[in-house]
Amino acid sequence: MKHRNFKMVDYVIYGRGSFNQLEDIIAPHRKNGGPMIFLVDHFFESTNGQEHSLVSRIPRTGNDEIIFVDVTHEPKTKYVDYLANQLKEKYQLVSGIIGIGGGSTLDLAKAVSLMMNNPGSSADYQGWDLVKYPGVYKAGIPTLSGTGAEVSRTTVLTGPTRKLGMNSDFTPFDQIVLDPELTANAPINQRFYTGMDCYIHCIESLRGTFINEFSRSYGEKALELCRKVFVEKDHWDEESDDQLMMASYAGGMSIAYSQVGVAHAVSYGLSYLLGTKHGIGNCIVMNHIGEYYPEGVAEFKRMVEKNNIEIPAGICSELSEYEFNKMIDVSMGMKPLWENALGKDWEKIMTREKLRELYGRL
Ligand code: NAD
């Protein structure tokens, strides 16, 4: 058996108010007048101008630039290329890319950093270990907790032919800033969908065939934290933000050394065809896969009820057979996910007919 030697994030700062140390952290990485580029989730454009707004706290100096990124849709390779090309044209040298936002913004920041130093289109690098050169300095600052994008070695992008990440040792952030204050006041539904991404990472990792003690240690801790937040408490408080941020980190560490499973493999198909977002897509699927994760799905349903969340239903009811086949193709292509979930002989268990039936129920 060949063990994976995986690259992690270089520096981590955690704690309420740690965002205030951002300038100290990035100052040593400022190069010969090359600006720091802050890619900021467009949500924070709307709060700009308010007292102590996030934008007013960004340590902008010299020719640093803030770019509000549109995350209405999940990141596309075209958008990454557009942002990177624009920066390359404008500046000879960029000191770094700082992503501030949810998982979509973090992925954009990672991808744009890589594309500052790699030729061609980001679509050329969708896959495993195709990126040729390290990107420019990159830091990630989550404002939603759950995806684990802050620790992962991938950046999920929808390209012309597929939805697949730029998986590489150059992809993880050089620095992450985990400040739970930044996640306060996110809308309840959004917080739930993204938080459930973490819960589902744990279930898929812990119930998968790739499980090992490394992944189990992080997965169990993350699961415990998710339960504190979504099962035990009756209301959201500061501690919930602290706990969910660490759950996201630990959940990401868990899947880094194992893999996700059925919910993700099926939700990738939804996302490719219908543009369903990652968190909500996983929830839609999770509602229907008790056969594979009986306890996890039962607990998931209890959390949905307790937190008063609406999970959409019937999203595939109007699709044609051609469209179902497209989703099945995308989902079946996620081989490592199926193998983790169902074992080496997964193709005997999850047939196209079975998957068609499952999609039909969503
Ligand atoms: P998101 O980044 O797509 O953001 C969802 C919405 O929340 C957006 O409208 C955004 O503007 C808003 N938002 C963000 N922070 C907010 C705040 N503090 N207050 C109010 N609104 C806020 O959501 P997400 O669930 O964090 O990320 C999903 C994305 O992450 C998908 O694109 C998915 O592919 C990606 N992802 C990546 C990895 C990875 O390992 N790279 C893993 C899982 C998911």
Ligand code: ZN
């Ligand atoms: Zn996920």
